Amino acid sequence: MKDVLTENAVTSHTTKISARKVQVFYGTNHAIKDVDVEILDKTVTAFIGPSGCGKSTFLRCLNRMNDTIPSCRVEGSITLDGENIYDKRVDPVQLRAKVGMVFQKPNPFPKSIYDNVAYGPKIHGLTRNKAELDGIVEKSLRRAALWNEVKDRLQTPGTGLSGGQQQRLCIARAVATNPEVLLMDEPCSALDPIATAQVEELIDELRANFSVVIVTHSMQQAARVSQRTAFFHLGHLVEYGETGQIFTNPRDPRTESYITGRIG
Amino acid sequence: MTDITASQAAAMPPSTSSLLAPDARVRRRNAAEARFRSYGLAAIVLALMALVWLLFSIFGAGLPAFRQTVIQFPVTLEAGKLDKDGGRDPAALAKVTTVTYAKVLSASLKAAIADKGIQAEGLTDKQITGMFSQEAPAMLRRAVLADPGLIGQTITFDAYAAGRIDGYYKGRVTLESASRDSNVTPEQLHLADALKEAGMLSTPFNPGFLAMPDASDKRPEAAGLGIAVLGSAYMMVVVLVLSLPIGVAASIYLEEFAPKNRLTDLIEVNIANLAAVPSIVYGILGLAIFINMAGLPQSAPIVGGLVLTLMTLPRIIIPTRAALKAVPPSIRDAALGVGASKMQSVLHHVLPLAAPGILTGMIIGLAQALGETAPLLLIGMVAFVRDFPAAPPAGLFDPASALPVQIYNWTQRGDPGFVERASGAIIVLLAFLLVMNAVAIILRRRFERRW
Ligand SMILES: Nc1ncnc2c1ncn2[C@@H]1O[C@H](COP(=O)(O)OP(=O)(O)OP(=O)(O)O)[C@@H](O)[C@H]1O
Ligand SMILES: [Mg+2]
Numbered sequence: 001m002k003d004v005l006t007e008n009a010v011t012s013h014t015t016k017i018s019a020r021k022v023q024v025f026y027g028t029n030h031a032i033k034d035v036d037v038e039i040l041d042k043t044v045t046a047f048i049g050p051s052g053c054g055k056s057t058f059l060r061c062l063n064r065m066n067d068t069i070p071s072c073r074v075e076g077s078i079t080l081d082g083e084n085i086y087d088k089r090v091d092p093v094q095l096r097a098k099v100g101m102v103f104q105k106p107n108p109f110p111k112s113i114y115d116n117v118a119y120g121p122k123i124h125g126l127t128r129n130k131a132e133l134d135g136i137v138e139k140s141l142r143r144a145a146l147w148n149e150v151k152d153r154l155q156t157p158g159t160g161l162s163g164g165q166q167q168r169l170c171i172a173r174a175v176a177t178n179p180e181v182l183l184m185d186e187p188c189s190a191l192d193p194i195a196t197a198q199v200e201e202l203i204d205e206l207r208a209n210f211s212v213v214i215v216t217h218s219m220q221q222a223a224r225v226s227q228r229t230a231f232f233h234l235g236h237l238v239e240y241g242e243t244g245q246i247f248t249n250p251r252d253p254r255t256e257s258y259i260t261g262r263i264g
Numbered sequence: 265m266t267d268i269t270a271s272q273a274a275a276m277p278p279s280t281s282s283l284l285a286p287d288a289r290v291r292r293r294n295a296a297e298a299r300f301r302s303y304g305l306a307a308i309v310l311a312l313m314a315l316v317w318l319l320f321s322i323f324g325a326g327l328p329a330f331r332q333t334v335i336q337f338p339v340t341l342e343a344g345k346l347d348k349d350g351g352r353d354p355a356a357l358a359k360v361t362t363v364t365y366a367k368v369l370s371a372s373l374k375a376a377i378a379d380k381g382i383q384a385e386g387l388t389d390k391q392i393t394g395m396f397s398q399e400a401p402a403m404l405r406r407a408v409l410a411d412p413g414l415i416g417q418t419i420t421f422d423a424y425a426a427g428r429i430d431g432y433y434k435g436r437v438t439l440e441s442a443s444r445d446s447n448v449t450p451e452q453l454h455l456a457d458a459l460k461e462a463g464m465l466s467t468p469f470n471p472g473f474l475a476m477p478d479a480s481d482k483r484p485e486a487a488g489l490g491i492a493v494l495g496s497a498y499m500m501v502v503v504l505v506l507s508l509p510i511g512v513a514a515s516i517y518l519e520e521f522a523p524k525n526r527l528t529d530l531i532e533v534n535i536a537n538l539a540a541v542p543s544i545v546y547g548i549l550g551l552a553i554f555i556n557m558a559g560l561p562q563s564a565p566i567v568g569g570l571v572l573t574l575m576t577l578p579r580i581i582i583p584t585r586a587a588l589k590a591v592p593p594s595i596r597d598a599a600l601g602v603g604a605s606k607m608q609s610v611l612h613h614v615l616p617l618a619a620p621g622i623l624t625g626m627i628i629g630l631a632q633a634l635g636e637t638a639p640l641l642l643i644g645m646v647a648f649v650r651d652f653p654a655a656p657p658a659g660l661f662d663p664a665s666a667l668p669v670q671i672y673n674w675t676q677r678g679d680p681g682f683v684e685r686a687s688g689a690i691i692v693l694l695a696f697l698l699v700m701n702a703v704a705i706i707l708r709r710r711f712e713r714r715w
Contacts, residue, residue: 063601065597065600068596068597068600092600093603093604093605096600096601096602096603097602097603100601100603103597103598103601105594107592107594107595107597107598108598109595109598109599110595119599119602119604119612120603123602123603123608123612124603173598173602174601176602177602177603
């Protein structure tokens with residue numbers, strides 16, 4: 001594991017997303033408490049922590065998906081490129097085009113594979129003609145390591161794929177709109193090791209252009225793909241730093257017990 | 265952990281019974297299951313038997329309504345009687361009443377009887393005239409007024425037989441019952457048999473049942489469903505045009521956009537209650553609002569349609585909301601996640617998925633509205649209407665009848681001929697419902713094929 005970590009050493013990058021004193025409430029349930037995080041551009045950031053600690057909740061704050069939950073209230077400030085995304089003038093639709101998301105459970109549209117991937121580019125008017133759209137669909141499916149499996153059946157329903165294939169389809173759908181930040185909530189939880197390796201390769205590739213935030217329950221995966229790691233526990237951000245440091249030399253005893261398998 | 269399992273294992277010795285012989289517990293469980301299955305089966309068999317019996321009785325009583333006994337004979341339209349001035353002036357022709365036409369018809373019938381050599385002694389003129397329906401002279405008159413050129417010619421005319429004669433060939437009237445009946449004599453029935461032998465009398469399919477307007481109490485043989493079918497169709501159009509967009513829009517708003525607060529809770533409860541309000545209450549509401557306040561005409565399909573729309577809306581909104589709710593939230597998240605707006609996520613993803621459920625709810629709502637009688641009685645749709653309403657939209661304001669009201673109306677009348685007509689009308693109503701359900705199924709299939 002050692003050499004993997006040194007390979008991932010972080011070069012200095014600008015801040016893409018910055019969260020200050022973020023609180024999230026579900027009704028009276030205080031799910032996120034006082035979280036401060038700087039997510040860097042062109043970097044993979046991993047969120048780890050025990051189940052129910054608020055990783056998904058925090059991730060969903062970053063593209064305002066929490067707006068859809070009526071009981072959910074977000075306080076504090078989150079900025080994307082210096083602009084407050086919770087500002088009244090911000091249209092969440094525009095924000096979500098910039099900050100794409102892959103959900104914990106694969107959720108393809110009950111439409112054809114092609115339409116699944118083409119939907120985002122279509123509604124954002126990213127293409128001028130069918131050939132360009134075909135190009136985007138192929139490129140996105142290739143990036144999600146799915147092209148070879150589905151190229152002969154693009155018009156069959158996306159819901160007819162296996163669970164792992166569906167998840168990669170969702171990844172293809174998310175990258176098709178060319179977001180600046182990609183949020184991935186346990187993208188590999190339904191994948192076999194080969195597909196996982198392919199998705200990890202994709203994440204590494206995406207790092208060249210995007211900032212990627214990935215929630216994962218696999219310590220190995222966090223260590224393999226991320227440059228920075230944030231450890232959440234009971235709604236608190238316990239520790240945030242370079243992946244190598246978190247895994248080899250955690251400062252907080254809770255982090256240490258989690259990565260060595262004592263809390264979980 | 266280990267010691268707990270160990271102590272449990274000690275408390276519960278491993279079972280030694282054979283898998284091949286079920287123990288008492290399993291036998292009891294299986295018996296309960298078998299009993300439950302037989303209850304279910306019995307319920308279904310009972311329901312099916314009731315359905316078969318219902319269909320059997322309706323079809324048995326109603327199918328004869330689609331046939332009508334007619335007497336066919338040559339009618340000489342003497343110019344001397346029908347057009348005394350010989351000017352073929354429509355105004356003058358219109359002054360000649362059905363009484364004159366009845367005389368023309370009965371003279372021609374007598375001539376035809378004599379011509380065929382049929383014995384008709386002992387029958388008075390009145391009895392001969394009574395062979396055909398009172399509607400027959402009116403039909404002849406309409407034919408002549410439509411084409412005055414017929415005067416002076418001899419035409420072959422299909423005269424509707426009188427209701428009792430018609431009933432004789434449908435098993436309603438027998439020689440024995442005729443001897444006690446003031447409306448028909450056994451001699452007339454003998455004459456009818458003779459006419460039948462001579463090929464002048466037959467009982468063919470009667471398109472008039474579907475096309476003609478209602479008729480008065482004395483002539484069930486002439487009563488048709490034309491205006492009722494048209495009125496019901498107009499009302500269904502009004503209900504569809506109003507309740508589909510309003511119902512779907514309201515459901516989408518409530519389900520997808522409305523904030524969850526006291527007010528929307530209140531609206532929700534009220535919609536559920538409105539769906540359960542007896543339909544006659546909507547009739548009173550319609551009477552008060554549309555007729556007394558808005559001054560719309562009574563008996564008009566537009567008022568019926570509006571009242572039925574009010575009644576149908578909650579019954580559509582509830583299944584539509586259920587269909588929208590059944591769409592998994594992950595689909596909405598997926599759409600929002602790629603940057604679709606709320607509206608796009610609803611129109612592109614949620615609505616197509618909910619469409620089969622919405623359509624089913626819609627059709628069930630329409631079917632209920634089609635069969636609804638009580639509210640229509642209150643807004644005067646029960647009036648006796650002889651004139652067809654005009655084509656829509658103007659025709660929506662003309663007086664009309666409706667299928668269920670017509671059925672109700674016919675069952676109230678004395679002549680047994682109307683019982684047959686009412687059953688026939690029920691068959692037409694059922695046919696309408698079947699067609700609507702078929703359309704729903706076809707639409708469902710089409711939407712479902714698009715995943
Ligand atoms: N829609 C919701 N309504 C109310 N409470 C919620 C909702 N979603 C999450 N919570 C609560 O917020 C807390 C954090 O949940 P979250 O889903 O963020 O956990 P997580 O870290 O992603 O867990 P996991 O690893 O199991 O996915 C939990 O206590 C949960 O009960
Ligand atoms: Mg989660």
